[in-house]
Amino acid sequence: MMEEVINSIRRACVLAQNLEQDLPNLANQPAMMSLSIDQITEAFSGAKEKMLQFSRQNQTSDESPPTLVHETTQLQPQMDATLMQEWLRSSHALTMDQLFQMHQFHAARSTLQIGEMGGRDGEDNFERNKGPEEMQGINESSSRPRRRSREANQEKRKVMVPAPQFGNTEMPPEDGFTWRKYGQKEILGSKFPRSYYRCTHQKLYECQAKKQVQRLDQNPNIFEVTYRGDHTCHMSSTALSSVPLQQLLVDITQNNSNTISSQLSPTMNLSLHPGGGSGTAASSGGASASRFGGDYPVVDMADAMFNSRSSSNNSMEFLFSPEDKSDPKIE
DNA sequence: GTGATTTGACCACC
């Protein structure tokens, strides 16, 4: 059963790889690109369905669940397959969005518009130009140049993230980047405060990526993470791209369904960032700066593929790198 | 000392 899941994931990865290779050719063929994306999405969805099915089978057959996914389903009924599916879907949508961003970037910021997935150059440019504008504001006025742009509202990517069951449950699981908390605010109508994070390397790389984290009132075990802006700190060591594919595959092949559950516990993470990672914030008070433990195999693979900013054109190569000869099944 | 978090205040937007 799990082999089917793995095979499905591999098929999806191959499709994604093909898509990336064809991106230059598909730049002027949105229909073809859309079709290709649909195929990849379906492939990942198929794998996800099988994985959930497999997980459910394990759950029903195992009376003494050793995995957190079982504990999760017991402790939080709302965190069922549907919710997980929705979360996976949202995460998936994010990665496809970023794939298009990548493509658009390499298309020399062409005027190509790909529906709602594209058209984010405006914000990017705005964000990158914001610095000087703010400096202008400082010069022109003694008051602090504080601007909440409408553009900032244009691109919001929401992801539902389950809260860890152990360790610091006040923090959402890590997402491959290091974040620095810069604010927290009580939100009207919400029981839980909203936390505001910016990229740790905002200054160093002028990275304008931000995220907001808020627990859902209905289900405190779920974080709603809203991402805004793009990471321009892709050359930093904070990118998930440093995660070797082998390790991700190991997560899948060795941990199978358990990986879905163990991701809920950052304390049980596999070591995805040798050397302790670069998250200086993570080492300070163990608070906001965070990283994924890397135990979301499918999601991580997708994120790794599409979120990777490690290189402008080798986000797939890091998954299917020449060094990755250990798994000849991947072609 | 350095860097992250906390938190009250400020400010833009509706």
Place this chain on the structure above:
DNA sequence: GGTGGTCAAATCAC
């Protein structure tokens, strides 16, 4: 004027 997003001084942790 209310609300949400951000700033920045104070504080904390290493």
